[in-house]
Amino acid sequence: MELYNTNRLDKDFYNRNPIVVAQELIGKYLCKIDNDKLLIGKICETEAYLSDNDEASHSYRGITKRNKSMFDDAGNIYVYKIYGIHYCFNVVTEAKGIGSAVLIRAIEPIYGLAHMQINRGKINKTKELCSGPSKFAQAFSIDLSYDGNSLLDSKIIYISDMGVIAKIGSSARIGISKSTDLMYRFYEAGSQFVSR
DNA sequence: TATTCGATGTGCT
């Protein structure tokens, strides 16, 4: 199986402020080929992490071995391991060397639900398949091997510029202890597939 | 060098 380049979001989309990209990613479709199976999900929850004045951002204290791809060019993928066991998937925003990104926190399963369930193991409720950053990563079998890849030219994963939603809500980001005053979490209002 | 803590999810109480 092969992914056709259907309305793939281009570099200009990602090469902007992560707050804008985070909001505009809501409603877009993430497409992936996993083990010859097509997986599609509608992004319904994101968080922006900035390069400056954002203590919750991994880039806040500069480049490390783990976060170096967060400083890659716009449209690249930043995957990191959290709590020693789970993975989180980010898209890099702005120019190379800046260090900003958008975390994909939840998606609404659209296509390939059976395969997502296999990837998730025991889970059998559709609402639980992708309603969290590491749940979604597991459903789409995203691990560290995707860190540093690009959504602009990958043959197996990209984000498509299609789909519309009614309304976007915002809130503080989840699971952080610093910069909690920043309203950088965005979600599709009324969606049953967000993390909380 | 040692300890603490996190952009989390699951299972048990």
Add this chain to the structure above:
DNA sequence: GCACATCGAATAC
């Protein structure tokens, strides 16, 4: 509601 899995990076000593 709470403990735990388990690792990279920050912080403590």
